[in-house]
Amino acid sequence: MKKLxxxxxxxxxxxxxxLFERRNGLNELAKILTADNTDLYEKLVKDMGETGSKxxxxxxxxxxxxxxxxxxxGNWEINFETCEIFLVTPEN
Amino acid sequence: MLQYLVILLDDTSVAYCxxxxxxxxxxxxxxxxxxxxxxFGMKENLMIQYVxxxxxxxxxxxxxxxxxDHVKIGRDVAVYSEVPKSIxxxxxxxxLSIADFIAKQYDIAAILPQVTRLNICxxxxxxxxxxxxxxxxxxxxxxxxxxxxxxxxxxxxxxxxLTDRLQLKEMHNCGAGDSNIxxxxxxxxxLCPAFxxxxxxxxxxxxNHHKPSSExxxxxxxxxxxxxxxxxxxxxxxxxxxxxxxxxxxxCIWLNQKVTWDNNTPSHQQCIIAHLERNAARDLQQxxxxxxxxxxxxxxxxxxxxxxxxREQF
Amino acid sequence: MIVKETRxxxxxxxxxxxTFIVTKDCQLACKYCYLVGKNxxxxxxxxxxxxxxxxILNHENDANFAYESVIWDFxxxxxxxxxxxxxxxxxxxxxxxxxRNHHWFNSYRFSFSTNGINYDSEKVQRFIEKNxxxxxxxxxxxxxxxxxxxxxxxKKTERGSxxxxxxxxxxxxxxxxxxxxxxxxxxxxxxxxxxxxxxxxDLGIHQVNINCVFEDVWRDGDDKLFENQLMQLADAIIDRDxxxxxxxxxxxxxMGKPMDCQLQNQNWCGAGRMLAIDAAGNFYPxxxxxxxxxxxxxxxxxxxxxxxxxxxKLRPFLTLDRCTQSTxxxxxxxxxxxxxxxxxxxxDAAQTHTVYERATAxxxxxxxxxxxxxxxxxxxxxxxxxEGKREEFEANRKTNNGVVC
Numbered sequence: 001m002k003k004l005x006x007x008x009x010x011x012x013x014x015x016x017x018x019l020f021e022r023r024n025g026l027n028e029l030a031k032i033l034t035a036d037n038t039d040l041y042e043k044l045v046k047d048m049g050e051t052g053s054k055x056x057x058x059x060x061x062x063x064x065x066x067x068x069x070x071x072x073x074g075n076w077e078i079n080f081e082t083c084e085i086f087l088v089t090p091e092n
Numbered sequence: 093m094l095q096y097l098v099i100l101l102d103d104t105s106v107a108y109c110x111x112x113x114x115x116x117x118x119x120x121x122x123x124x125x126x127x128x129x130x131x132f133g134m135k136e137n138l139m140i141q142y143v144x145x146x147x148x149x150x151x152x153x154x155x156x157x158x159x160x161d162h163v164k165i166g167r168d169v170a171v172y173s174e175v176p177k178s179i180x181x182x183x184x185x186x187x188l189s190i191a192d193f194i195a196k197q198y199d200i201a202a203i204l205p206q207v208t209r210l211n212i213c214x215x216x217x218x219x220x221x222x223x224x225x226x227x228x229x230x231x232x233x234x235x236x237x238x239x240x241x242x243x244x245x246x247x248x249x250x251x252x253x254l255t256d257r258l259q260l261k262e263m264h265n266c267g268a269g270d271s272n273i274x275x276x277x278x279x280x281x282x283l284c285p286a287f288x289x290x291x292x293x294x295x296x297x298x299x300n301h302h303k304p305s306s307e308x309x310x311x312x313x314x315x316x317x318x319x320x321x322x323x324x325x326x327x328x329x330x331x332x333x334x335x336x337x338x339x340x341x342x343x344c345i346w347l348n349q350k351v352t353w354d355n356n357t358p359s360h361q362q363c364i365i366a367h368l369e370r371n372a373a374r375d376l377q378q379x380x381x382x383x384x385x386x387x388x389x390x391x392x393x394x395x396x397x398x399x400x401x402x403r404e405q406f
Numbered sequence: 407m408i409v410k411e412t413r414x415x416x417x418x419x420x421x422x423x424x425t426f427i428v429t430k431d432c433q434l435a436c437k438y439c440y441l442v443g444k445n446x447x448x449x450x451x452x453x454x455x456x457x458x459x460x461x462i463l464n465h466e467n468d469a470n471f472a473y474e475s476v477i478w479d480f481x482x483x484x485x486x487x488x489x490x491x492x493x494x495x496x497x498x499x500x501x502x503x504x505x506r507n508h509h510w511f512n513s514y515r516f517s518f519s520t521n522g523i524n525y526d527s528e529k530v531q532r533f534i535e536k537n538x539x540x541x542x543x544x545x546x547x548x549x550x551x552x553x554x555x556x557x558x559x560x561k562k563t564e565r566g567s568x569x570x571x572x573x574x575x576x577x578x579x580x581x582x583x584x585x586x587x588x589x590x591x592x593x594x595x596x597x598x599x600x601x602x603x604x605x606x607x608d609l610g611i612h613q614v615n616i617n618c619v620f621e622d623v624w625r626d627g628d629d630k631l632f633e634n635q636l637m638q639l640a641d642a643i644i645d646r647d648x649x650x651x652x653x654x655x656x657x658x659x660x661m662g663k664p665m666d667c668q669l670q671n672q673n674w675c676g677a678g679r680m681l682a683i684d685a686a687g688n689f690y691p692x693x694x695x696x697x698x699x700x701x702x703x704x705x706x707x708x709x710x711x712x713x714x715x716x717x718x719k720l721r722p723f724l725t726l727d728r729c730t731q732s733t734x735x736x737x738x739x740x741x742x743x744x745x746x747x748x749x750x751x752x753x754d755a756a757q758t759h760t761v762y763e764r765a766t767a768x769x770x771x772x773x774x775x776x777x778x779x780x781x782x783x784x785x786x787x788x789x790x791x792x793e794g795k796r797e798e799f800e801a802n803r804k805t806n807n808g809v810v811c
Binding site for chain 3: 018021022024025027028029031032033040043044
């Protein structure tokens with residue numbers, strides 16, 4: 001089930017969209033980068049950790065700021081076109 | 093609307109604008125063709141401009157030439173390809189490379205007071221580099237100093253690249269195919285002499301890849317003028333030029349086609365040069381006003397040199 | 407937390423589109439194909455691709471590349487014939503974007519328009535798996551078997567390709583559920599438009615981007631036939647309630663009205679804002695200006711990977727507006743809105759060497775489309791109002807991506 005629970009500003013949306021894109025980019029880069037490319041590999045590993053933290057931090061900060069409704073086993077989703085936040089819960 | 097008919101009397105007629113005339117073999121316009129060209133001009137109510145070669149024409153030509161009011165380019169209007177020591181004609185065209193224009197600015201300044209009107213025409217506009225802008229500005233300032241002194245001496249000097257802009261309230265450009273048309277010795281029409289030279293030199297017109305051709309004519313004296321896409325020669329169909337106030341700019345159609353491949357679009361170089369001149373004309377205007385002269389409508393201060401940078405974007 | 411991304415019109419307007427013409431070869435010889443110079447010889451060498459990428463990434467701050475995002479587009483011929491090269495290119499792009507800290511690392515896509523024949527090959531599938539989050543792949547399927555095979559035939563045998571494409575549609579839709587297909591209509595296809603769009607819906611394709619070719623191929627009476635087909639399609643979509651979940655680019659509310667030369671003067675086409683690169687390393691304002699796309703004109707080359715871009719050759723494109731290139735009839739047209747053009751076809755068909763002469767071969771087809779489109783919306787809105795579902799429709803309506811080239 002999907003329920004609209006809030007909306008973020010376009011600037012806030014841009015922030016998470018960039019992190020989302022970066023995380024995808026890093027994940028796909030990780031598939032082709034090998035440890036023998038030492039400098040880039042180390043940079044990538046560090047970056048993946050940092051980007052993951054920033055990503056989580058965005059959701060924590062926004063959830064606190066907007067006090068979105070939550071649910072057990074539920075997830076929040078963002079729509080990049082509308083900046084809307086949805087609560088998605090498993091169908092029973 | 094067509095106003096002028098340029099008649100090239102010979103293949104070696106003097107080059108008087110941006111394009112060099114690379115043709116070296118004499119090929120005099122047949123007398124019958126000349127008569128037909130004059131008749132066309134009379135019927136269309138066009139002012140005729142004969143372009144002369146450097147040799148004397150046969151006597152029978154002179155009689156035909158004099159049968160209509162006209163201007164003689166290469167005779168009444170003297171054309172120079174290097175800076176002369178002195179100029180006898182009242183009107184002169186000085187064709188120079190950018191490097192010579194900058195290097196010989198003081199020689200040019202010296203002959204400026206000798207003529208009523210001097211048209212300076214750069215022969216390698218398309219090679220202008222942004223780094224040359226400062227030197228170009230300095231040369232224009234050199235001429236401004238001479239012009240101011242002439243005004244102060246009670247004269248009305250005319251140097252196309254500086255004084256024309258003072259008088260103009262709207263675009264006054266080359267007008268090839270729009271306000272003027274050229275007849276070559278082969279009896280065919282061309283937008284301007286440069287297109288005839290290109291055809292004779294076999295330079296592809298890029299019109300049709302599968303049938304390579306240097307054909308550039310836009311009609312002939314038998315069938316009349318046939319200009320394709322004539323609207324693209326007009327100001328209102330030139331997105332950059334119609335928003336521009338470098339009113340004196342040549343807006344050379346031939347250079348447009350050569351450098352940007354579209355008749356209605358000027359190159360960056362053409363725009364930069366025209367705006368350096370426009371801004372120098374503004375300096376001249378301010379100096380003239382400070383000296384108590386009336387010097388036309390105020391030329392505004394602008395912060396660009398290429399209207400492409402401030403173009404309309406939708 | 408989940409971040410869901412919509413797949414429609416990614417970063418529309420703020421993305422630079424860079425097209426690699428990786429090959430001029432294709433398994434097919436589609437009868438309406440505008441590529442007149444296809445061949446098996448011009449395959450992009452790796453060194454050319456690498457030099458092109460280096461040039462582009464070295465110029466991150468140039469006006470030509472000052473876009474937030476980038477779409478790396480691969481075109482042919484059939485691009486997937488060069489899957490090994492494409493794989494190498496994409497790996498290099500990803501690595502270089504990251505190594506250089508280039509801002510496009512945070513915003514890029516790899517885009518493909520394929521005939522779908524070798525979509526299920528091991529190499530293509532491995533590539534998809536590797537780059538899934540950054541891919542946009544469109545498979546071209548023209549509709550029913552008879553409509554598809556009318557044009558989309560193998561180059562030597564002239565056998566129709568429908569069966570070889572349709573078998574890959576389920577896999578493609580599973581991997582890219584929201585993606586649409588591109589359908590091209592020329593004169594001979596008109597009788598099959600309605601059945602074809604409905605067939606594509608039946609296959610599970612929810613977005614059908616469809617357009618008439620811009621070339622001068624239309625015969626007397628084609629507009630009437632076209633209008634009738636679109637009206638049949640309108641009836642089917644509305645009567646079967648397909649409008650709720652499916653979209654067809656022929657029907658759009660934003661079309662068929664007069665346009666203002668001050669307020670609505672933008673160029674339709676993005677030529678000049680895009681960049682295409684061929685096997686020789688030449689740059690073009692769009693692939694349609696490369697020699698293999700042109701019937702009558704010499705290629706409009708704006709530079710190359712070694713010497714860079716000649717800005718003067720781009721100026722006519724970057725100053726183009728709608729009204730300056732249009733005929734007075736087009737400027738004053740009562741149904742101008744939504745009428746499309748292709749800058750490359752305009753150039754190819756022009757009387758002189760210009761991109762400022764708008765080809766109007768499509769005029770009567772556009773007018774027929776407008777009439778059918780008006781019918782569609784009048785019928786749909788009346789039905790929704792009678793059923794009291796207008797508001798619900800507005801809230802959930804599908805949009806389409808408009809005309810594609």
